[in-house]
Amino acid sequence: MRNDFLPMPALVEDVIVETPTIRTFVLQLAEPMPFRAGQFVQLFLPGVGEAPFTPSSSPSEPGRIEVTVLAAGRVTAALHELAAGAEVGVRGPFGRGYPLHELEGHEVVVVGGGVGLAPLRSLLYTLFERPGFARRVSIKYGARAPQELCFRSQYADWAARPDVDVTTTIDRPSAGWNGRVGLVTTLLDGVDVDVRDACAVSCGPEIMLKFVARKLVDVGFRAEHVFLSMNRNMSCGMGICGRCNVGSRYLCKDGPDLSYAEVQAVPYALG
Ligand SMILES: Cc1cc2nc3c(=O)[nH]c(=O)nc-3n(C[C@H](O)[C@H](O)[C@H](O)COP(=O)(O)OP(=O)(O)OC[C@H]3O[C@@H](n4cnc5c(N)ncnc54)[C@H](O)[C@@H]3O)c2cc1C
Ligand code: FES
The missing domain is CATH 2.40.30.10 (Translation factors)
Known part of the structure; x- marks a missing residue:
């Protein structure tokens, strides 16, 4: 065994x-x-x-x-x-992995910050390998500076796929950067999806998750359709040590992705 x-x-x-x-x-x-x-x-x-x-x-x-x-x-x-x-x-x-069954048939907005695009890349590959599974994939990604954008050589390939778009931003102006400047939340202003039906998945620093989740709900997403990677410190990974709990949930078993509705039900879960 x-x-x-x-x-x-x-x-x-x-x-x-x-x-x-x-x-x-x-x-x-x-x-x-x-x-x-x-x-x-x-x-x-x-x-x-x-x-x-x-x-x-x-x-x-x-x-x-x-x-x-x-x-x-x-x-x-x-x-x-x-x-x-x-x-x-x-x-x-x-852990459980991303809630694919929730994403099926919906427009999916993928919001990453810094190294948070890494776990999300596995989701992107999964969606790309199943054409039509998600109605559309809209990638919003932010990093502190141009040199900190992860997987930069792949964005053009991703954006060339049908029903996939990629928008990036950096936190502060930087010499030689002609793209968007501002926190990743600014990419969610006027997001071009049917917000009442779309799903969002986000991974990045916890402070970013907090503001991304709030923003998504502000622009019309349903809290149950917003999934956040709660990548807190973990130890056993198996629901034994109790290191990773959010309320009564163990992130290592019941997560690490929880819906914003689940997170909101636990006081101060996102600081
Ligand atoms: C489910 C899960 C998935 C993750 N996936 C990735 C990934 O794909 N790529 C990646 O780079 N990192 C990922 N992380 C974060 C990564 O596990 C931590 O950065 C790592 O444990 C730090 O270990 P360390 O010994 O280098 O740092 P330490 O010496 O333990 O700590 C360095 C600093 O980082 C802080 N820190 C440690 N762990 C975390 C954490 N989980 N979240 C926020 N701050 C932390 C500490 O408080 C300290 O300030 C993930 C975490 C979890 C729980
Ligand atoms: S990491 Fe031990 S209970 Fe979750």
């Missing part, structure tokens, strides 16, 4: 430098690990520790997953030191 506490060995096949602070690790797993977009894994570095990440690759490749990591502290800094050929451990997948 599988022991969910035991990491599976994985080989770092490639390391892709996405931005000065974000790298994608392409991992060849000892055995395929079937996962759904939005489910997360615990990445284990011997002698350092482990941390949760949501694969940024397509679930259609369960033996070779990509994890896109912002250098934030101890484990992530050590991960950024790794080169191709290194070995890591992987546990999972954990």
Whole structure:
């Protein structure tokens, strides 16, 4: 029987430098690990520790997953030191994954901030692989500065797909940047979808989620149609340690994505 506490060995096949602070690790797993977009894994570095990440690759490749990591502290800094050929451990997948059944047949607005586009990329691949599943996919993405836009080389390909559009913004003006300037919430002003029927999925820093969710509801989205990746600190990943609760829910089991309606039902869940 599988022991969910035991990491599976994985080989770092490639390391892709996405931005000065974000790298994608392409991992060849000892055995395929079937996962759904939005489910997360615990990445284990011997002698350092482990941390949760949501694969940024397509679930259609369960033996070779990509994890896109912002250098934030101890484990992530050590991960950024790794080169191709290194070995890591992987546990999972954990969580429910994105609520695909809720998105089917709707226009879907995908709102990312910084490294938050990484988990969302797995969702995008899933939607792209099922033409017609979502009526339309509208990607709104913000980063602090142009050099911090993740997966920048892919936007044109995504936008070239039928019924997909991509709009990006950076927080402050920057030399050489001719695109939009302002927080990602500014991309939601006059959003061009049927807001009463559309769904939105957002991933990014918690402060961003709070303002994105409020804005979406302000412009007419239903709180039950807004899904937020509550990527809080986690430990066991299995509903045992109690580290990740929001009210009576364990994000590692019942999340990490919760609807804004569920989040609003818990006082101060989003600060
Ligand atoms: C389900 C889930 C999915 C995630 N997916 C990704 C991903 O795809 N890519 C990615 O880069 N990161 C992701 N994260 C965040 C990532 O797990 C943390 O950045 C990581 O645990 C930090 O570990 P560390 O040892 O490097 O930092 P630490 O030394 O533990 O902490 C460094 C700083 O970051 C803060 N911090 C630690 N964890 C988090 C967190 N979860 N949220 C906010 N602040 C935190 C600490 O409070 C501290 O200030 C995800 C988190 C969760 C829970
Ligand atoms: S991480 Fe242990 S209960 Fe959720």
